[in-house]
Amino acid sequence: MDIVVLFAVGLAFVIMSVMIYPIVREKFVDLIAKNVREPKGVAGRIVRFILGKGNAYLENQVVEHLNIQPNHKVLEVGFGSGIGIRAALKKMENGHGRVYGVDISEQMVTCAMKEFKLAVERQRLEIHLGSVMDLPFQDNLFDSVFHTNCYYFWPDLEQGIAELKRVMKPGALMITGVIYEKLKGAADKGFMRYGPHWQPAKYMERLEEGGFMNVTMETVKKASGPSYEIILASKAIKE
Ligand SMILES: C[S@@+](CC[C@H](N)C(=O)[O-])C[C@H]1O[C@@H](n2cnc3c(N)ncnc32)[C@H](O)[C@@H]1O
16 A cells, blocks of 8 residues: 555656656746846856856957957957956056956946956956947947857847947957857757847858958867857958
8 A cells, every 4th residue: 555655656746747847947948048148136146157167268268369468458248257357457467458348237247346346446447337239438449359158149239240340449350259069059958049149150241241351250179178169350440
């Protein structure tokens, strides 16, 4: 008798689990998908931690590719956990350059303000709460611009691209970092549902239509670390 009851309870548990799992999974995927677009609350903190660990290599490599000089003005859009900001600041230790970061997430901005308090006070860094859609900068300001894992979430790709071109100096370089395999894997699992235009080819097309020059994508594989993609795009010297 006891065995029969035990079996019935076990079976009920298995059936319930099978029924509940897709619902729980869907809720989990949706929560993460929302928070990679704009980290908020407790989930945002967890996502910030994961991004900081998972994307540090890409952020650091993108900064290496930029050829930042100590007196440059450099913008990162969608800085998230702030790894790229830290790397760019390092490049300017011996100069009078300045790093600028823009992110739509209040949480990312608050964390960055705390983490980089000294650099902000020394006016080596400006952190802005805002969107790539409407950048709070004058025309032709930046020597270089970068962003990693970000363009997918812009509400209007053309508008974001036009804004970035507007604030770049003539001849300035923009580098976009992605890890295509990882991105595709995330999209396949439903994590890119709030980042619909994640395909690099579409983004590159928009860059060219938006007047960027020499738009190319390179896959880079170094001795250590995973392979990653950089999309290079320059603002024309004369328009
Ligand atoms: C997936 S996270 C990537 C963060 C970091 N770059 C990395 O690779 O780990 C996307 C970041 O872009 C920010 N973001 C999303 N849409 C944005 C927009 N329209 N303008 C500026 N930042 C945006 C989010 O708040 C988030 O911090």
